[in-house]
Amino acid sequence: MTVENLKKILAAGEGIGIEFKESKDSLPENVFESVCAFLNRVGGDLLLGVKNSGKVIGIDSEKIDKIKTDLVNLSNNPNKLDPPFMIFPEEFTVGGKKIIYVRVPQSSQVHKSGRFIFDRNEDGDFKVTSSAAISRLYQRKSAWFTENKxxxxxxxxxxxxxxxxxxxxLIQSHRPDHPWLTISNEEMLRSAGLFRRDFETGKEGYTLAAAILFAKDDVLQQIVPAY
Structure with missing residues (x-):
């Protein structure tokens, strides 16, 4: 991301793939609702230190490091984001004011924030509460992704x-205080959603994504010969 590209995002304004939050001196309480919604929809750009109108108000320079740390730590907290999903906030200066930018990708999994599933439309984040809508969301993910096998x-x-x-x-170079650095490799895989249980069949184990990312070469060749 560059400052010039950030200015284009600011000019485009909020929409299904763009969210602004003020965050002057602390992390907004609903920030993980937006992260969750982006993960469940098609991803998006999250900017902190910006009014809904797109006006940059900035973040207190004495608070910005804590806000970034809170973002990283809480993204690994299942009470805030379940399953957890690691995000990497970046700090930029626009018009002499500091803001935080987070690129949230589309996830292959369905995520919750708190006890609720959130999705995204042009008006912002919304709770997905009906059984039919939740079922459609899971079906959409299953149709798009095979890595959860x-x-x-x-x-x-x-x-x-x-x-x-x-x-x-890599984590150490980006976020030396990230909680994944304090847990075992097996725990890290579970935290990343790479060990799953299918509640319909009862089958559980490591996923195709885990194999592609971490398997030894001879193991991966047996699972996915094309690799």
Whole structure:
């Protein structure tokens, strides 16, 4: 992301893929509703330190580091985002004022914030409460993504320890206080949603995504010969 691209986002205004929040000196209480909605829909751009109108008001320079830390830590808290999803806030200066930018991708999973599923439309975030709407959301995810396929006989010993070290080094370089750095590799996979249970069939295990990201070469070739 560049400042010039940020200015284009600001000029475009809020919509299904863009959300502004003021966040002058603290993290907005509803920020993870927007993160959740973006994950469940098609992803989006989240800017903190900006009014709904697109006017940049900035974030207190003494508070911005804490806000970024809170964003990262709480994205790993299932009470705020379930399943957790790691996000990487970036700090920029626009018109002499500091703002935070977060690119939230589309997720292959259905996420909740608090006890509710959120989705997104042109007017912003909304709760998904009806059984039919929730079912459609799960069906849409299943149709778009295959990486959640569970391999019940894929074991932790099938993963490459070197890849875990690379991932930890990457996290350390971006966020040295990230909670994933304090847990085991197995716990990290579960936290990332790479170990799942199918509540319809009872089948549980590591997913295709886990295999693609972490499996040893010989294991991956057996699962996905094209790789």
């Amino acid at each position: 569970i391999y019940p006989f894929l074991r932790f010993t099938d993963f490459n320890e070197y890849v875990f070290r690379k991932v930890r080094n």
